Amino acid sequence: MTDPKPEISALKMFESLLDKDPEKSMGLAAIEALLEVLKTSTASTVQGLTKDLSNAVDEMMRTDRSSATVQSACELFLRFSSLISQEKLIDANFEAVKCEYVKRGNVFIKRIEKSRSIIAKCFRPFIRSNLKVLTHSYSKVVLESLLESKAHGCVFHVFVTESQPDNSGRRMAEKLRQSGIQTTLILDSAVGYIMESIDIVVFGAEGVMETGGIINKIGTLGIAICAKAMNKPVYVMAESIKFIKEYPLNQSDTPNKFKYRYSTLESKKDALDDEHPLTDYTPPQYLNLLITDLGIFTPAAVGDELIKLYT
Amino acid sequence: MGKKKGHNKPQPANSPIAPQAVPETPEPLDRFQKLNAIAEQLKSFSPKKGQATPPSTPEGSNSAPAAALPLATSTPKAQEKADKRPAKAKGKPEDLNDGDGKSRADIENERKAKKLEKQMKKEAATAKKKADAAAGNAEKPPKAPAKEAPANKGQKDAPKTPQQPSKPALKKHFASSDSSDSFNMTANGSKNVSFKEKSNLKVRFDIQPSNQYDLTERPAIRVSSYFVHATPHNVHPAFRRLAAKCEFKKLNGVNELLLAFHKTLIEFVEDYNPRPDLPFSESISLDLQPQLCCLSDNGVHPFPQAVGNLIRLFKKQIHELDNTKEICDLKTYLKEWIENSAYYNFDLAEKAIVEFTISKLKSMAHRRILTYSRCPIVEKIILTAAEQFNDLHVYIVDDPNNGSRGKTMLESLSEASIPCTYGHINSIGYLVHQASVVLLGCSAILNTGRVVALRGSSLLALSAQAVNIPVLVAAKTCTFVDKVRLDEHLSTALLREPIETIPEDLVTALVTDLRIVPPSSAPAVLKAKQLGYDN
Numbered sequence: 036m037t038d039p040k041p042e043i044s045a046l047k048m049f050e051s052l053l054d055k056d057p058e059k060s061m062g063l064a065a066i067e068a069l070l071e072v073l074k075t076s077t078a079s080t081v082q083g084l085t086k087d088l089s090n091a092v093d094e095m096m097r098t099d100r101s102s103a104t105v106q107s108a109c110e111l112f113l114r115f116s117s118l119i120s121q122e123k124l125i126d127a128n129f130e131a132v133k134c135e136y137v138k139r140g141n142v143f144i145k146r147i148e149k150s151r152s153i154i155a156k157c158f159r160p161f162i163r164s165n166l167k168v169l170t171h172s173y174s175k176v177v178l179e180s181l182l183e184s185k186a187h188g189c190v191f192h193v194f195v196t197e198s199q200p201d202n203s204g205r206r207m208a209e210k211l212r213q214s215g216i217q218t219t220l221i222l223d224s225a226v227g228y229i230m231e232s233i234d235i236v237v238f239g240a241e242g243v244m245e246t247g248g249i250i251n252k253i254g255t256l257g258i259a260i261c262a263k264a265m266n267k268p269v270y271v272m273a274e275s276i277k278f279i280k281e282y283p284l285n286q287s288d289t290p291n292k293f294k295y296r297y298s299t300l301e302s303k304k305d306a307l308d309d310e311h312p313l314t315d316y317t318p319p320q321y322l323n324l325l326i327t328d329l330g331i332f333t334p335a336a337v338g339d340e341l342i343k344l345y346t
Numbered sequence: 347m348g349k350k351k352g353h354n355k356p357q358p359a360n361s362p363i364a365p366q367a368v369p370e371t372p373e374p375l376d377r378f379q380k381l382n383a384i385a386e387q388l389k390s391f392s393p394k395k396g397q398a399t400p401p402s403t404p405e406g407s408n409s410a411p412a413a414a415l416p417l418a419t420s421t422p423k424a425q426e427k428a429d430k431r432p433a434k435a436k437g438k439p440e441d442l443n444d445g446d447g448k449s450r451a452d453i454e455n456e457r458k459a460k461k462l463e464k465q466m467k468k469e470a471a472t473a474k475k476k477a478d479a480a481a482g483n484a485e486k487p488p489k490a491p492a493k494e495a496p497a498n499k500g501q502k503d504a505p506k507t508p509q510q511p512s513k514p515a516l517k518k519h520f521a522s523s524d525s526s527d528s529f530n531m532t533a534n535g536s537k538n539v540s541f542k543e544k545s546n547l548k549v550r551f552d553i554q555p556s557n558q559y560d561l562t563e564r565p566a567i568r569v570s571s572y573f574v575h576a577t578p579h580n581v582h583p584a585f586r587r588l589a590a591k592c593e594f595k596k597l598n599g600v601n602e603l604l605l606a607f608h609k610t611l612i613e614f615v616e617d618y619n620p621r622p623d624l625p626f627s628e629s630i631s632l633d634l635q636p637q638l639c640c641l642s643d644n645g646v647h648p649f650p651q652a653v654g655n656l657i658r659l660f661k662k663q664i665h666e667l668d669n670t671k672e673i674c675d676l677k678t679y680l681k682e683w684i685e686n687s688a689y690y691n692f693d694l695a696e697k698a699i700v701e702f703t704i705s706k707l708k709s710m711a712h713r714r715i716l717t718y719s720r721c722p723i724v725e726k727i728i729l730t731a732a733e734q735f736n737d738l739h740v741y742i743v744d745d746p747n748n749g750s751r752g753k754t755m756l757e758s759l760s761e762a763s764i765p766c767t768y769g770h771i772n773s774i775g776y777l778v779h780q781a782s783v784v785l786l787g788c789s790a791i792l793n794t795g796r797v798v799a800l801r802g803s804s805l806l807a808l809s810a811q812a813v814n815i816p817v818l819v820a821a822k823t824c825t826f827v828d829k830v831r832l833d834e835h836l837s838t839a840l841l842r843e844p845i846e847t848i849p850e851d852l853v854t855a856l857v858t859d860l861r862i863v864p865p866s867s868a869p870a871v872l873k874a875k876q877l878g879y880d881n
Contacts, residue, residue: 246855246864282862284783284816284854288709319864320851335866342870 045072045091046098053100058175062108062276063147065095069112070140079129084136088113099296103242103250103314106292108276111344116140150274150328151176155183157326161270166191167234169226169262172198172252173207174239176272181237185216192217194229198252200311226258236262238317240273242293243327245282245341247319247334249273250293253312256286259321268323275329278341289316381462385547388458455547580636584613589641592840598751600652600789600825601692601722603840607653608688611660615680625669626676631661642839650838651790651798652825656687691824695859696723699820702857703727703785704734706818714782716741716810718803720751721787723820725758728785732764741767741777745802748843771802778809784817786848789841791819791826793872795850795865798832800843807852816854823858823875826868 048068053059072091078084092109096102116139158180162168168191170177181193193211197220198204204220211218221229236258240249249255249271262269283289291300294312303310319334329340588597588610597603614637621629638657642649649657663683667676704727707713713735717724719742732738740759744752752768759766769777778784784806790798797803797819810817832847850865857863863871 245862247866282706282855284706284818285814287711288706288816290709335864338864338867339870342867342874 044094045069046094048072049095049098049105060147060151060175060274061101061104062274063144065105065108066112066140066144066147066276068095069109070137070144073116073133073140074137076133081129081132084133085113085117096292097297099298101241101314102297103279103293104277107242107279110280111276111278112140112143114344115143146328147274147276150276151179152183153328154272154274154326155180157331158270158272159184159187159189161235161326162189162191164190167194167232168192169194169196169229169233169236169258169267170207171196171204171238171255171258173203174272176274177237177239178207178210180272181211181216182214185214190217192219194219194221194233196221196223196226196254196258198254199223203252223254227261230261230265230267233262233267236267236269238269238271240271240277241314242279242281243271243273243277243325243337244279244316245338247322247325247337248283249317249322249325250279250289250314251317253315256315256317256321259317263321269321271322271325273325273327275327275340275344278337278344280341283316285318286316289314381466382548385458385462459547580633581640582614582617582637584610585637585641589840592842595749597840598749599720599722599787599843600650600841603650604652604656604824605688605692607656608684611684612681615677615684618677620673626673627664627667627669630680631664634661634664647839650841651827651829651832652822653840655824655827659687660684687824691822695822695824696726698859699723699822699857700727700730702862703818703820704731706855706857706862707731707735707783710782712782713737714739714741714780716743716777716781716784716806716815717755718743718752718786718806719745719748719800720755721820723822724785724787725755727820728759728764729762732759732762739765739767741769741781743769743771743774743777743802743806745771745800748801771805774805774809778806778813778815781810782815784810784815786817786819788819788821789825789845790832791821791856791865791868791871792832792847793828793830793869795853795856795868797821797848797850797853797856797865798845799848801846804846804848804852807848811852817852819848819853819856821856821858823860823871826858826872826875828872 045068048071049064052064052067053061069088069091072088073084076084076087078087092106092113095105095109098105116136118139154176162181162184166189168181170181170193184191193216195204195208195211195218208218208220238249238251238255238259240251242250244250259269281290291307294314295307295310296313299310300307319337322334325332325334325337327340332340588606591597591606592603597606614634615630618630618633620626621632624632638649648654660683663680667679669676671679700723707715713731715728715738717728717740728738728740742752742756742759744750756766756768767777767780786797786799786803786806788797788799788803792798799819807817832845853865855862856865856868858871860871860874
C-alpha cells in the first residue's frame with residue numbers, strides 16, 4: 036500500500052491483508068495491521084504512540100466484519116506489547132522503546148499464528164471414528180481442526196447448518212467436502228430434528244466473554260440450548276485473542292457494536308429494533324468446554340484466564 | 347365439661363394451664379419460652395392414680411383409643427371422626443389395644459407435640475395479623491407524597507389479602523381439633539391425658555426464628571483453642587460498647603458492624619499501653635486476645651466472616667511490625683492502617699461497586715430493580731442511579747419477622763422521589779414478574795462462590811432464575827472468605843441476624859470493587875486480595 040500520506044490507514048491495511056489471504060484469522064490480520072502502524076508511526080513519545088495506536092483500533096472497528104474479534108485482538112496486542120520492563124520505559128531514547136514494542140509485537144504475532152494449530156491438536160482426542168458432529172456457520176478454527184482430524188485418519192460425519200442470512204454454512208460444507216469429509220448441509224430449523232442423532236456439537240466464536248459465554252453467529256444460542264436439553268456435549272474453539280473484557284448479563288446487555296455491523300449502526304442508529312442482529316450471546320451454562328491455545332477450560336475458568344491475560 | 351367454648355383461646359379454660367393467661371401480642375422470645383414452660387408443666391403434671399397404668403384397666407384402655415384417635419382427627423376430616431368416636435369407645439378394649447401398633451407413651455408424645463405445634467401456628471397467625479395491622483398504621487404517616495401512597499397501599503393490600511382467607515380456615519381447623527380434644531377428654535372422663543415420656547421432647551419452631559437462635563447450643567467443634575478469661579480489667583470498654591450496641595440492635599448488618607469495628611480498633615490502639623517486658627507487637631497481640639474472647643464468648647461463637655477477615659489482617663499487620671521503632675510511631679502506623687482499610691473498603695469500594703452496577707443498568711431497557719430488605723450498598727446504588735436515569739422503579743421485598751428493615755430503605759428512597767413498591771416475602775411471586783433485575787446485598791462470599799446473605803435472599807434468587815432475570819450481588823472484596831461451608835443455624839458473635847447461603851448457580855454476577863466477576867471466580871479474587879488462610 037503506497038500512500039502519499041506518511042501514515043498507513045489501518046483499516047485499508049486490515050482489509051487488504053484479509054483480501055490477500057481469505058483464510059487468515061481476522062484477529063491476526065488486525066494485529067498485523069496494528070504492527071505496521073506501530074512501525075511507521077511518527078510519534079516521538081509513548082503517549083503519542085499510544086494515541087496513534089488507539090486511533091488505528093477505532094478505525095478498524097469501523098469494519099463490517101466481526102468487530103468483537105478486532106476489538107479483543109487489538110486490546111490484547113496493545114497490552115502485551117506495552118508490557119515492557121520499567122528500566123526500558125524510562126530510556127530517553129524513544130526509538131529504543133519503539134523497537135522494544137515492535138519486538139514484543141512480533142513475538143505476540145508468532146504465538147498467535149500457531150494458535151489455530153494448537154487448538155486443532157487439542158481437539159483431536161475428542162473426535163473418534165464414526166462420530167456425528169454438528170457445527171454452525173463458517174468458522175475457520177473449526178474447519179482447520181476438522182481437517183486436521185481427517186488428515187490423521189479419523190472418519191466422521193459433519194452436519195453443517197446453512198446459517199442464514201448469509202448462507203455461510205454452504206461455504207463450510209464445500210470446504211469440508213473438498214477434503215473428503217462426509218458432510219450434510221441442513222436447514223437452520225432442522226437442528227431440533229437432527230439433534231438426537233448427533234454426538235457432539237462444535238462452535239467457533241467471535242468473542243469469548245468474561246462470563247465464559249460466547250458471541251457467535253446468530254442461531255448459536257438455539258443450537259446450544261437444544262444440545263443441552265438432549266445432553267449432547269458442546270465444545271467451543273476460540274483463540275486466546277478472542278477473549279473480551281465484557282460481562283453481558285443477557286442478550287440485551289451485549290453491546291450493540293458486537294451485534295450489528297458498523298454500517299448498520301451508522302445508518303440506523305435509532306431504529307435498531309427493526310434490524311436483525313447478526314450475533315447472539317450464549318451464556319456459559321450451555322457450554323461444556325472451551326478449547327483454546329492456552330489449554331482446554333470450563334467456562335468458569337475463563338474468567339481467571341482473562342485476568343491472567345489482561346494483567 | 348363443656349369445653350367447647352373459647353375457640354379463640356389457645357387453651358380451654360378448665361385445663362390445668364388456664365391460670366396463665368396467654369398475652370395478646372407476645373414477644374417472639376417470650377412466647378417461645380412460654381410454650382416451653384407450658385411443655386415443662388405438662389410433663390410434670392401428675393395424673394390421677396390408675397390412669398398412667400398399663401392398658402389392663404378400663405380407664406387406661408379408654409385412654410388408649412382416645413390417644414390413638416387424635417392422630418386421625420388432625421386431618422381436616424375432623425368432624426367425621428369425631429362422630430365415629432363414641433362408637434369406637436364402646437369397642438372391646440383388648441381388640442383396640444392389639445390393633446394399636448404404637449406404644450401409648452409414644453402416641454401421647456406425638457399428640458402433645460402436635461398440640462403445641464397447632465397452638466404455636468395459631469398464635470403466629472394472630473400475632474402476624476396484629477403486626478400487619480400495626481404496620482399498616484405505621485405506613486400511613488410517612489407516605490405524605492400522594493403519588494406513592496395509593497401505589498404502595500395497593501401493593502401492600504395485594505400481598506395481604508391472600509393471607510385473610512387462610513386465617514379463617516386455620517381457625518376452623520383449630521376449632522375442630524379443640525372440640526375433638528375436649529370431646530376426647532369428656533369421653534375418657536379425665537381432666538387431661540397422662541404423659542409418661544421416655545424421651546425429653548423438645549420441639550424447635552423455626553416458623554418465626556427468634557433472633558437470638560438457641561444460645562445454649564454449642565458448635566460441635568470448638569472454634570478457638572486459646573482461652574483467655576475476659577475480665578473487666580483486661581477488656582477495653584470500646585469492645586464492650588460494641589457488643590452492647592449489637593445486642594440492642596443499634597448496628598444492623600455487616601457493613602455497619604465493620605465500620606464500628608474499625609472505630610473500636612482505633613480506640614483500642616490509641617489507648618493501648620504496651621507491657622514493659624515484651625516487644626510492642628507481641629504485647630499488643632497478647633492483649634488483643636481477651637478483647638476478642640469477650641466478644642466471641644471464648645471462641646464459642648465465631649465472628650461474622652467479614653469481621654474475621656479484618657481481625658486476621660490486623661493480626662498479620664501487628665505481626666509484621668518493626669519493633670525497633672518508637673511506640674507512638676508504631677501506634678500511628680497501626681491506626682493509619684486501620685483508617686486506610688476503612689477508607690478502601692468503604693468509601694472507595696462502595697464507589698466502585700456503584701459505578702460498575704450503573705454501567706450494567708445503563709444497558710437495560712427497563713430499569714425495574716427488585717431488592718430484599720435493606721443493604722446500604724444497594725441503597726447507595728439506587729440513589730446514585732436515580733440521578734442518572736429517570737425510569738427507575740424499585741420493588742422492595744421485606745421480612746416482617748426480622749425487623750422490617752426494608753421500611754427504612756423505603757423511606758430513604760421515597761425521600762429521593764424514587765417510585766417504590768413494598769411487599770412482604772409472600773408477595774415475591776407477584777413482584778418478580780414485574781422486575782427486570784434483582785440486586786442483593788451480602789455479608790460474605792465463600793470460596794466456592796456461594797453467597798452468604800440475609801435469610802430470604804435465596805427466595806429472590808430462585809424466583810429470578812425461574813423468570814429468567816439476572817441476579818446481581820453487591821459484594822465488597824473484604825467480605826470474601828476462604829471457607830467452603832457455614833454453619834448457618836449457629837449464631838455469630840456480634841450479629842444475631844439469621845443468614846443463609848445462596849447457591850452459586852442462582853447468581854448471575856458478583857459486583858465487586860475490583861470488577862464484575864462470575865461467582866465461580868471467587869478464588870481468583872481471594873488470591874488477588876491475599877485473603878487466603880495460608881497468606
